[in-house]
Every structure is written in structure tokens, then in C-alpha cells.
Amino acid sequence: MVTFSIPLSLRLPASGSLKQRRMLHTLRRVAAAICAGLAVLFALETMTAHIATVPVVVATRHIARGSTIGLSDMAIRYFPPSAASDSMLSSVDDAVGHIAHIDITVGDPILAHMARTAPVVPEGATVIDVRLTSSVDELLAGDTVQLVSALGCETDAAGTNEDDDSNADHAHCVLADAALVMGINKTADTSYTDGRQLVSFAMDPNAAARVMRHQESGPIMAVMQ
CATH class of the missing domain: 3.90.1210.10 (Antifreeze-like/N-acetylneuraminic acid synthase C-terminal domain)
Known part of the structure; x- marks a missing residue:
């Protein structure tokens, strides 16, 4: 019959012995060191992920x-x-x-x-809806344009333009020199049989009065500046 024996160096120390207590203490220290190392590794990976993006x-x-x-x-x-x-x-x-x-x-x-940025009505300006004959495809809210009447400016009894700064000639008349586009009414495109489209503009009250008066009598166009 063959018998086996475990070398004394591989045998577990007796329970409660000083040698066993020392071994358990060493194992705890090794486990604590491994856990601390893993925690540092995970922390470094997290920091690296944030720093790298x-x-x-x-x-x-x-x-x-x-x-x-x-x-x-x-x-x-x-x-x-x-x-x-x-x-x-x-x-x-x-x-x-x-x-x-x-x-x-x-x-x-x-x-x-x-x-x-979305346009903001300038101080002292008023907002009106204008029916434009010109295309609105290139207009964006926030654009500043000239509003021009194709019929020319009205003249007073002396035969002079009603506004010295309107830059009008016989072919057309600038009704508003700096009209700020506030919004474009896409749903109103088919509401006018003559092809005009509704756009909201902010402008000087005097210019607004001219535009409102002229849009009842003829086409108004927006000219990009």
C-alpha cells in the first residue's frame, strides 16, 4: 500500500496559533493593498476619460x-x-x-x-406685417432690409418727395431704410392671389406709416442690405 504525506512546510498552522494569526494578518494586508490599487486605477481611468474629451x-x-x-x-x-x-x-x-x-x-x-440670436424690437420701433411681392426665401429673422415701393413716392403740392431722406427716384421709393425682419408667416403664402407674402418687420413709426399707406396701393419689395 502506498502512503502519502504532506511536507511540514505546506501544512496549515494549527487553528488559533500565532503562526496562523500572522498569516491571516498578512493576507488582509495584501488584500487591502490590491483593493486600494484597483480603486486608484479606476479613478485614474475616469479622470482620463473626462480629460481626453x-x-x-x-x-x-x-x-x-x-x-x-x-x-x-x-x-x-x-x-x-x-x-x-x-x-x-x-x-x-x-x-x-x-x-x-x-x-x-x-x-x-x-x-x-x-x-x-432671435431679433429684439429696438427701442422706439413698432412692428407691422407687410405684404411683400418679392420672394422671402432668402430672408431670415434678424435680417435688416430696405422696403421699397415699386410705384414711387408720393409728392406734395410743390412736386417734391414727401421725405428728403427717402432716396426715391421716378422708378421706386425707399419707404423704410432699415426694417428688421421679426418673423415670416409661412402659412400666409397662399392667402394672397397676387403672390404676396406676409412678413413682420420692426421699424421707425414714421417708416411704418409710409409702408402701411403704400402697401394698399401697390407692391412692396424687400431689398437686402
Whole structure:
């Protein structure tokens, strides 16, 4: 019969002995060191992940040119610094409520030049709706244009223009030199049989009075400045 024996050096120390207590103490210290090392490793990985990326605002849906950018149209994505540029927005607050200057595709980073602040009515100005004969396809809220009557300015009894600063000639008359586009009524495009389209403008009250008087008698065009 073959017998086996365990070397004395591999035998577990007796329970409660000094040697066993020392062994358990050593194992606890090793386990604590391993746990501490893992904690440091995870912390370093987390810090590295944040340091190695930058926040970038991207479009989560198609944003049409001229539309107001809403909070649900955007999200924050994290890009490597090498893939980001200074023109990319890093906070949704920089774009929410702004007007899209161009069409923005889903997933595209939103750049500073792609959005403009919504127009604010200047102090002392009034807002009126104007029926334009010219196309509104190129107009955006926030644009400043001249409003021109194709029929020419009215003249007084002496035969002079009613406004010395109107820059009028026999062919046309500038009714408002700096009309600020506040909004474009897309739903009103078919409400006029002559093709005119409704646009809201902010302008000087005197210019507004001229525009209201002339739009009843003839076509008004917007001229980009």
C-alpha cells in the first residue's frame, strides 16, 4: 500500500496559533493593498476619460434654415480635443432660442455661425406685417432690409418727395431704410392671389406709416442690405 504525506512546510498552522494569526494578518494586508490599487486605477481611468474629451453640441433632428432652435433639437456629445474646434458650441444654452442660419443635419456639430440670436424690437420701433411681392426665401429673422415701393413716392403740392431722406427716384421709393425682419408667416403664402407674402418687420413709426399707406396701393419689395 502506498502512503502519502504532506511536507511540514505546506501544512496549515494549527487553528488559533500565532503562526496562523500572522498569516491571516498578512493576507488582509495584501488584500487591502490590491483593493486600494484597483480603486486608484479606476479613478485614474475616469479622470482620463473626462480629460481626453470635450463637450460639443450636436443636432438630434433636422433643423431647417430660419427655424428657431429648441432644446429638444440638440444634445451634448463628447469629442476628442483633436476632433473639436473653437467654433463648435459647447453648451446648449449658446443655441437654444436662436435662429438657424443654414440647414443643420442630424448629428452635425452646431457651429457658432450656424445660429443667430432671435431679433429684439429696438427701442422706439413698432412692428407691422407687410405684404411683400418679392420672394422671402432668402430672408431670415434678424435680417435688416430696405422696403421699397415699386410705384414711387408720393409728392406734395410743390412736386417734391414727401421725405428728403427717402432716396426715391421716378422708378421706386425707399419707404423704410432699415426694417428688421421679426418673423415670416409661412402659412400666409397662399392667402394672397397676387403672390404676396406676409412678413413682420420692426421699424421707425414714421417708416411704418409710409409702408402701411403704400402697401394698399401697390407692391412692396424687400431689398437686402
